[in-house]
Amino acid sequence: MSDVATKEVVREIPIARDVVTREAGKGSGRVSSTRAPSSIEAYREDFERQESGPAWLDDLRAKAITRFETLGYPTTKNEDWHFTSVAPIAEHTFRLSTLHSAGALGVKAADLERFGFGQAEWHRLVFINGVFDESLSSFEDGGGAVRVDSLADAIKSGEPAVQQHLGTVAKFEQHTFTALNTAFISDGAFIELARDAVVDQPIHLVFISGGEGVSHPRNLIVAGRHSRAAIIESYVSLRDSEYFTNPVTEIVVGEGAHIDHYKLQRESESAFHVGTVQIREERDSQLHSFSFTVGGALARTNVYTSLDGDAATCTLNGLYLTDGTQHIDNQTSIEHIAPNCPSHEVYKGVLDGRSHGVFNGKVYVHPEAQKTDGKQSNNNLLLSPTARVDTKPQLEIFADDVKCTHGATVGRLDELAMFYLNSRGIGRETARTLLTYAFAADVLETIELEPLKKELEKMVLARFTDSPAG
Amino acid sequence: MLEINDLHAGIGDREILRGITLKVNAGEVHAVMGPNGSGKSTLAQVLAGNPSYQVTKGTVRYNGLDLLEMDPEVRAQNGIFLAFQYPVEIPGVSIAYFLRSAYNEIRKANGQEEVDPLEFLDLVQDRLRLVDVDESMLSRSVNQGFSGGEKKRNEIFQMAVLSPRLAILDETDSGLDIDALRIVAEGVNKLRSPENATIVVTHYQRLLNYIIPDFVHVLANGRIVKSGGKELALELEEHGYDWVQNSAGVGAGAS
Numbered sequence: 152m153s154d155v156a157t158k159e160v161v162r163e164i165p166i167a168r169d170v171v172t173r174e175a176g177k178g179s180g181r182v183s184s185t186r187a188p189s190s191i192e193a194y195r196e197d198f199e200r201q202e203s204g205p206a207w208l209d210d211l212r213a214k215a216i217t218r219f220e221t222l223g224y225p226t227t228k229n230e231d232w233h234f235t236s237v238a239p240i241a242e243h244t245f246r247l248s249t250l251h252s253a254g255a256l257g258v259k260a261a262d263l264e265r266f267g268f269g270q271a272e273w274h275r276l277v278f279i280n281g282v283f284d285e286s287l288s289s290f291e292d293g294g295g296a297v298r299v300d301s302l303a304d305a306i307k308s309g310e311p312a313v314q315q316h317l318g319t320v321a322k323f324e325q326h327t328f329t330a331l332n333t334a335f336i337s338d339g340a341f342i343e344l345a346r347d348a349v350v351d352q353p354i355h356l357v358f359i360s361g362g363e364g365v366s367h368p369r370n371l372i373v374a375g376r377h378s379r380a381a382i383i384e385s386y387v388s389l390r391d392s393e394y395f396t397n398p399v400t401e402i403v404v405g406e407g408a409h410i411d412h413y414k415l416q417r418e419s420e421s422a423f424h425v426g427t428v429q430i431r432e433e434r435d436s437q438l439h440s441f442s443f444t445v446g447g448a449l450a451r452t453n454v455y456t457s458l459d460g461d462a463a464t465c466t467l468n469g470l471y472l473t474d475g476t477q478h479i480d481n482q483t484s485i486e487h488i489a490p491n492c493p494s495h496e497v498y499k500g501v502l503d504g505r506s507h508g509v510f511n512g513k514v515y516v517h518p519e520a521q522k523t524d525g526k527q528s529n530n531n532l533l534l535s536p537t538a539r540v541d542t543k544p545q546l547e548i549f550a551d552d553v554k555c556t557h558g559a560t561v562g563r564l565d566e567l568a569m570f571y572l573n574s575r576g577i578g579r580e581t582a583r584t585l586l587t588y589a590f591a592a593d594v595l596e597t598i599e600l601e602p603l604k605k606e607l608e609k610m611v612l613a614r615f616t617d618s619p620a621g
Numbered sequence: 622m623l624e625i626n627d628l629h630a631g632i633g634d635r636e637i638l639r640g641i642t643l644k645v646n647a648g649e650v651h652a653v654m655g656p657n658g659s660g661k662s663t664l665a666q667v668l669a670g671n672p673s674y675q676v677t678k679g680t681v682r683y684n685g686l687d688l689l690e691m692d693p694e695v696r697a698q699n700g701i702f703l704a705f706q707y708p709v710e711i712p713g714v715s716i717a718y719f720l721r722s723a724y725n726e727i728r729k730a731n732g733q734e735e736v737d738p739l740e741f742l743d744l745v746q747d748r749l750r751l752v753d754v755d756e757s758m759l760s761r762s763v764n765q766g767f768s769g770g771e772k773k774r775n776e777i778f779q780m781a782v783l784s785p786r787l788a789i790l791d792e793t794d795s796g797l798d799i800d801a802l803r804i805v806a807e808g809v810n811k812l813r814s815p816e817n818a819t820i821v822v823t824h825y826q827r828l829l830n831y832i833i834p835d836f837v838h839v840l841a842n843g844r845i846v847k848s849g850g851k852e853l854a855l856e857l858e859e860h861g862y863d864w865v866q867n868s869a870g871v872g873a874g875a876s
Contacts, residue, residue: 566673571709574669575723575779576697576730585722589713 190244191220197247198334204306208336211318215333222327234509234541235480239449240423245395247335248280248364253287255279256361256389263287266357266387268606273383274299274354280394281358281366282338296348297380298341302369305341312343312373320401321429328425328451332399335367339398342371344378344408353381353600360388360396360418370400374408374436381411381600386426386446388419393448395423402428404436406460411439411599414454415607418446420475427453434460434489441598442469442498443607444479445614451480458485458492458520468597469498470607472614473506473538480509485527487520487550496527499594501587501615502538509541514555516548523548525555532590533563534583584615591615622647622818623668623688623787628679630667636677637663639843645787648815652829652854653822655840656862661822662706664840665791668820669703670696683787697723698730700786704776704793706822711763716775719763720745720782727783748781752808769796777808784812789820794828806831826858839865 198216203209224241225232250256256279267275274290276283276299283301290299298310305313323330340356358368372382386396396418404410410430418424424447430438440454456465465485473479485494500508510529531540544557564586572582591611598604623645630638637660645651655661667674668681670693681688688696711719717738725735736744742759749756752774764772773793780788790809794802809832813819821832829837829851837853838845839862847853847865857865 565709568709568711570671570673570693571705571711572719572723573693574671574697574703574705575719575783576694576727577723578694578726579692581722581726582694585714585719586711589711593713 190241191223193244193246194331194334195220201247201335201337204337205309205314207314208306208317212334212336215323215330218323219327219330219334222325222330225327231482231511234507234511234543235449235451235478237425237449240395240425243393243395243423245363245365248360248362248366248394250280250362250364251282251284253279253284256359258287258359258389262359262389263357266359266385267355268602270353270355270602273352274350276301276340276354276356278338278340278356278358278368280360280362280364281368281396281398290354296345297350298343299354300341301338302336302341302371303338305371310341310343313341313371316373316401316403317369317371318401320403320431321399321427326427328397329399329427329429332367332369332397332427336369337367339369339371342380342382343373344375344380346375346377348375348378350380353383353603355383355385358384358386358396358398360386360394360422361390361392362394363392365395365397368396368398370398372400372402372410374402374404374410376405377407378405379409381413383413383415383600383603385415385417386424387417388422388446391419391421393421393423394419396426397424398426400426400428402430402438404430404432404438404463406433407435408433409437412441413598413600413603414440414442414452416442416444416446416450416452418450420446420448420477422447424450424452426451427455429453430456430465432456432458432460432463432465434463436460436463438463438465439599440465440467442467442481444469444471444481445473447477447479449478451482453482453484455484456486456494457488458494459488461489462491463489464492465494466597467494467496467498468594470591470594470611471498471500471508472591472611473500473508474503475506476504477506478509479506480511482511482513484513485515485525487514487516487523487525490519490521490523492520493524494526497594497597498529499591500529500531500540501534501591502531502540503534505535505537507539507541510559511543511545512557513545514547514557516550516553516555518549520550521552523550523553523555525553525557527555527557529559530590531559531561532587533561534587584612587615588612622684624680624682626680626682628664628667628676628681630663630674630676632674637674637843638667640679641840641843641845643838643845645818645820647786647818649836650813650819650821650832650834652834652837652851653820653840654824654826654837654854654857657824659840660843661840662791665703665706665789665820665822668789669693669701694726695730697783697785698727702780702783702785702788704773704780704788704790706792706795708764708767708772708776710765710767712765714763715760716763717741717759720759720779723779724782745782748778751781751811752778753804754778770798770801773797773805774801777805781808781812786816787818787820788812789822791822792824793821794823794825802828803831826854829854841865
C-alpha cells in the first residue's frame with residue numbers, strides 16, 4: 152500500500168540437512184498391538200457409557216465424537232503431522248481411565264510437595280487421571296473476583312462462563328485430538344477472573360496420571376479485563392506405565408489482562424501425551440507461555456494463540472529435552488488477526504540418545520494485521536550422532552507493513568568452546584554439562600516466576616549432570 | 622621445565638611445525654616471534670593440547686612428564702595456561718561460574734579442597750585490580766559481547782586467578798591499544814616468579830618493551846631460524862622478518 156512499507160523476512164542459518172535426515176525411518180520397527188475393536192470404536196463405546204450432562208454439553212460432545220470419527224487419526228501426509236506418526240496411539244486401545252483416587256495411584260503428600268516444588272503457598276488443584284481430587288487440593292476460591300473450581304463442579308452449578316466459552320477457543324473441526332477431548336469433556340480446572348482481579352499466588356494444576364487408560368482433562372481459563380494471574384499446568388506420574396493423556400486448555404485473555412501460562416510435561420517415559428493450549432487474546436492483553444517438555448514416549452504439545460485485539464502481545468517460549476527413543480513434537484501457531492501486535496517466540500531443544508524432536512512454528516499475519524512485529528526462533532542441540540530433529544518455522548504474511556523474522560538452527564556442541572574449557576582445567580564431562588546447560592538455561596531465563604525458574608534450572612542441570620558420556 | 626624436541630605438527634595433511642626444538646627453564650621468559658603463518662600460534666595451541674592439531678613427530682617433556690600424552694584439562698591441572706589469541710565466547714556461562722569451576726577442578730586434581738562461591742569472590746578481588754577490571758565483569762557471560770581489549774584482559778585475569786607454572790601468551794598484544802597493552806603487561810610481570818615460566822608469542826616487538834624476555838626465538842616456516850637475547854627483538858623490529866628469513870636461507874613463511 153504505502154511505499155514506506157517494510158516487509159522484512161529474514162531467514163537465518165539453513166538447517167543442516169545431513170544432520171536432520173540421519174536415522175530417517177527409525178521407529179518404524181516399533182511393535183504395535185492391534186486389538187479388536189479398533190481404538191476409534193472403543194472411544195465410541197466409552198463415549199456412549201459416559202454420564203450425560205446439561206443438554207448444551209451433551210450436544211457439544213456428540214458433535215465432537217462424530218467429528219473425531221470422521222477425521223480419524225492424522226497420517227504423516229497431513230502437513231501438521233508430517234514428522235510425527237501417531238500410529239502407536241491409533242493402534243493402541245486406551246479405555247477411559249477409571250483410576251480416580253489418590254489411593255489407586257498411591258499418591259502421597261510427599262509426592263505433591265515434590266511436584267509442587269515445595270511452594271506451599273501456591274494454589275493447588277490436583278487431578279487423578281483427569282478427575283479433580285479435593286482432598287489433595289488446597290486453594291482459596293476468592294469468592295466473587297477469582298473463581299477457581301473443578302470444571303465438573305462449574306458445569307454442575309451452571310456457571311454462565313463455562314457454557315459461553317467452552318469449545319469456542321479450542322475448535323475441533325480440524326483437530327482430531329481436540330475433538331476427542333471435547334467428546335469426553337467432564338473435568339479439569341475452571342478459572343474465572345473478574346475485571347481487575349489479581350491472583351496473588353500462582354495457580355498450579357497438577358495432573359497425576361497412571362495406569363493404562365486415557366484421560367481427557369479440559370481446562371477453561373477466562374481472564375476478565377485488566378485481570379492478572381500465573382497458571383501452571385503440570386503433567387506428572389509416579390511410576391512408569393503406558394497411559395495416554397489428551398488434555399485441552401482454553402484461555403480467553405480479556406482486554407488488558409495479563410496471563411502467564413506454564414505447561415510442564417513430565418509424563419512417564421512410556422506414556423503418550425497429546426495436548427493443546429489454545430488462547431484467544433483481546434486488545435492490549437498479554438500472554439506469556441512457557442512449555443517445558445521432558446516426558447513421554449510419544450508426545451505432542453500444541454500452543455496456539457490468536458491475537459484478535461489491537462496491540463495484544465504474546466511470548467511463546469519452550470524447552471524440550473529428549474533422550475532414549477522419545478519422540479517429542481512441539482507445534483505452535485500465532486495468528487496475527489489485529490494490527491500492532493508483537494509476538495516473540497523462542498523454542499530450544501536438546502536431543503540425546505536416539506530421540507527425535509520436532510518443532511513446527513507457524514506465524515500467520517492476516518491482511519488487517521499491519522505493524523505486526525514477529526520474531527521466532529528454534530535452536531536445537533544434538534548431543535548424540537543418532538538423535539534427530541526436524542524443524543520447520545513457517546511464516547505466512549498477507550499484510551504489507553510488518554516486520555517478521557524467523558530462523559532455525561541445528562548444531563552440536565562447539566568443539567572450540569570445549570577446548571577453551573578444557574584448557575582451563577575443566578574436564579570433558581563437566582565442560583559438556585556446562586555448555587549443554589548454558590544452551591538450555593538461556594531460554595529458562597525468560598521465566599518470570601522466580602521459584603519455578605530456579606526449580607527448572609535445577610532439574611535441567613541435574614539431568615545433564617547425570618547424563619552418561621557420549 | 623619444558624623440553625620440546627623436533628616437534629612436527631599440523632592440521633590434517635598440512636604440516637605447520639617442521640621440527641621445533643626449544644628448552645624453557647623455570648624463571649625464564651621466552652619470546653617466540655615470527656611472521657604470519659610461521660607456525661607460532663600452532664606451537665601455542667599444540668602445547669595447550671588443541672585436538673584439532675596432530676603431532677606427527679617429536680617429543681615434549683613437561684616437568685619430566687610426557688606432555689603430548691596428557692589431555693588438555695590435565696595439562697591445565699598441571700599448571701599450563703594458554704592465553705588465547707581469539708578467546709572463545711560462551712553464552713550463558715558467567716565468568717564467575719566458569720572460573721570457579723576451573724579453579725576448583727585444578728585444586729581437586731592437586732588434592733586440594735574446593736572453595737565455595739563466597740571464598741572465591743574474596744580471592745579474586747586483588748586479581749581483578751591487577752588487570753584493572755570491574756567486579757561486575759564476573760557476572761557477564763564468558764567473552765560474550767566483549768571488546769577485543771576486554772577479551773585479552775579477561776585472559777590475563779584468568780591467568781592471574783589460576784596462577785599457572787607455564788603461561789603461554791598467544792598474540793596477547795594484538796588488538797590492544799597502548800594503555801591496555803601496558804595494563805596487560807604489568808599484570809604478566811607481577812605474576813613472574815623464579816618458579817614460573819612464560820612463553821610470549823607475538824608478531825611485534827612492542828609488547829617486549831613491557832615484558833622483557835630472557836630469550837627471543839624467531840620462527841619461520843615451522844622452524845626456529847634464529848635465537849638470541851632480548852636485543853634480537855630490536856634487530857627484528859629494525860630489519861624486518863625478511864632479514865632472518867634471508868639470512869637463514871628460508872623462503873616465505875608457510876601459508
